Amino acid sequence: MTNSAQAGRYQPRAAWAMTAMMLLFMLVNFLDKVALGMVAVPLMAELHMSPAQFGLIAGSFYWVFSISAIIVGFLSARIATRWMLLVMGVAWAVLQLPIAFAGGAVTILLCRVLLGVAEGPAFPVSVHALYKWFPDEKRSLPVAVISQGACLGLLLAGLLIPLVTHRWGWRMNFVVLGAAGGLWSVMWACVGREGQLDERRWHASTLNADSGVTVARLPYRKILRDPSVLALLLLGFAAYWMLGLTLTWLPAYLQKGLGFDSVSAGRWFALVVIAAMPVTVGLSWLSQRMLKRGATTRAARARLVCLCALTSAVILIVLVATGLPAGQKAVLFALAGALSPLAITLGPVMLGEMVPASQCAALVAIFTAVGNVAGAIAPAVMGRLVQTHGAADAHGYEAGILCGAVLLVVAAFAGLRWLYPGRSRQTLMLGSAPAS
DSSP states (O other), X not given: OOHHHHHTSOOHHHHHHHHHHHHHHHHHHHHHHHHHHHTHHHHHHHHTOOHHHHHHHHHHTTTTHHHHHHHHHHHTTTSXXXXXXXXXXXXXXXXXHHHHTOOSHHHHHHHHHXXXXXXXTHHHHHHHHHHTTSOGGGOHHHHHHHHHHHHHHHHHXXXXXXXXXXXXXXXXXXXXXXXXXXXXXHHHHHHOOOOOOOHHXXXXXXXXXXXXXXXXXXXXXXXXXOHHHHHHHHHHHHHHHHHHHHHHHXXXXXXXXXXXXXXXXXXXHHHHHHHHHHHHHHHHHHHHHHHHTTOOHIIIIXXXXXXXXXXXXXXXXXXXXXXXXXXXXXHHHHHHHHHTTHXXXXXXXXXXXXXXXXXXXXXXXXXXXXXXXXXXXXXXXXXXXXXXXXXXXXXXXXXXXXXXXXXXHHHHHHHHHHOOHHHHHHHHHTTOOOOO
């Protein structure tokens, strides 16, 4: 077999090796994201910040995050993802160090804004890089695997950051993060490769098997008006809202709201993360298995995501509405937090099914950007609610959690009503100009 023929076919060993690197990439990404929330209590005490001020700084990470994700998502169709990923990894490493030596809130604010710019494109670019290695019917599981990088990052944060803070102070965590980003960048420079799977030919033939028409591009205004796409954006927004609360306020909620000490709060935080890992991978495997057995993507992907979001919302409402002990509330949060992220995992997969391959990265970037708008809003809203009730009162934190539950309910019902990936795949093709 010639090298060009080999490059145009699925290569499982190489594909999963790149998946492992993307797993580590997302691990570092989420360590960076969650670190500020994990040191919220000592940081606010040392720098004399109010909860509202901290919420503003925590949310600043997402101020330009979405714009950066969209811009780089569009560029990823023209620039090799290998080099984009390397630039991001180096930038992450460099931007941690000023936080470690910051003398005030302004330095931290500026670095978090710039870090948001550098980390905004991480998920869409890594997903786009994987799509060059896997065909559509094999994408659910690898996307779920790289999503576990986020869970592993949160797990390590919950176990290690409190210990590092206790032994060397909160600033040392950002020195460690800088070293981690630098190490990944060196590894990627040595082993990173660009996928060569001819996904455009495969995708076009799949979408137009009946008509024989090959569609290269669609108008973005048509894509973004499609009901399935809009439903996915809403599901992503709700899932990222809960993720934003988890990253920035869950450690403080466990300590101040529920009364755990810092080390115990870190262990409970780790439990929340551990619960999500097998659930996300298992549900993604189930989705892929259902497709293999002939289920429609409406059943195997859309309904599964919506039912998980709805179940997560119900659990959160029970958490807020009942006077359960602190440990039981933490367990309920872990259960809810294990279900809602499925929208973040399978949302890009459904977008990849509906649109031409040449536009997939841009649409995943838009999905990530819209979802992460919630990441900018949720910490600030929670900060206001916590300040209103008092930092040691669980009601402020739980009011923010309830807001997330309401969003999940609305998004789940919207998805059950309008999210039909297969139907949208066909209707988006109607009236589209064939490729030359």
